[in-house]
Amino acid sequence: MKVYLDGQLVEEADAKISVLDHGLLYGDGIFEGIRIYDSNIFRLDEHLERFEYSAKAILLKMPWTREEISEAVCATCRANGLKDGYIRLVATRGKGDLGLSPWLCPVPSLIVIADKIKLYPPEHYEKGLAIVTVPTRRMNPAALSPAIKSLNYLNNILAKIEAQQFGALEAIMLNDQGMVAECTGDNVFIVHKGKIYTPSAQQGALKGITRDTIFDIAADLGLPIAEHDLTRYDIWNADECFLTGTGAEVIPVVKLDGREIGSGQPGPIFKQVLEAFRIRVRQEGTRL
Structure with a gap:
């Protein structure tokens, strides 16, 4: 499986973030769960809008435009040949130190995972x-x-x-x-x-x-x-x-x-x- 990580599509085993990423240390970040049906990403614009609202609410300044994030989502689906499934879009605060302060994390990370999901038995x-x-x-x-x-x-x-x-x-x-x-x-x-x-x-x-x-x-x-x-x-x-x-x-x-x-x-x-x-x-x- 290919994963989008900070501008690159990499193999899942190579998709790594720092142990000092505040998303890992403190849950400091945001996400969206998105569905794709028959090569149609359902309400992608609405998901990206909510993604932006979440970022604004936690004062996470994202350096990517909505168009760039949209293309990252689409590119990840295409790279995995995914026509029906689930997309997880994540932005973490990024690498900082062991302290709580988010302003010590200057560069956020963007991650896109596109795969299958089953929450409940059919x-x-x-x-x-x-x-x-x-x-x-x-x-x-x-x-x-x-x-x-x-x-x-x-x-x-x-x-x-x-x-x-x-x-x-x-x-x-x-x-x-x-x-x-x-x-x-x-x-x-x-x-x-x-x-x-x-x-x-x-x-x-x-x-x-x-x-x-x-x-x-x-x-x-x-x-x-x-x-x-x-x-x-x-x-x-x-x-x-x-x-x-x-x-x-x-x-x-x-x-x-x-x-x-x-x-x-x-x-x-x-x-x-x-x-x-x-x-x-x-x-x-x-x-x-």
């Missing part, structure tokens, strides 16, 4: 996931905005570990007020009486690119959709539930905390959304 896309609520709370947006796609994912990783300990593949994370924020790597949607609801960013949810796509799809299908504060009770008593994310795509949830959601099967609105999503991902974006 059968769960047909039958649905059984998930749990975990004790680890989503970090307060006043401490660290969920809009920043930071390299430090320890909050989510701890929740993922707890999900595994409970025998689940994914978990709901609550914020410190006990409201639903998101899952460990996905946004959460419910359907109640024909209307779609999802937590707002103010509750700790990432403004996901796939999440935004669901809003567009709902508008096209004439389905009412809104951001709304949600509790576990709301999910337990929802008619349907599904998760979205670049890696996960769109996947149904049929049980939370041992309680069946709706009929205990993927619902009709989820199926409409999924069908529309599968069409859209091959139409919107950047062709290789």
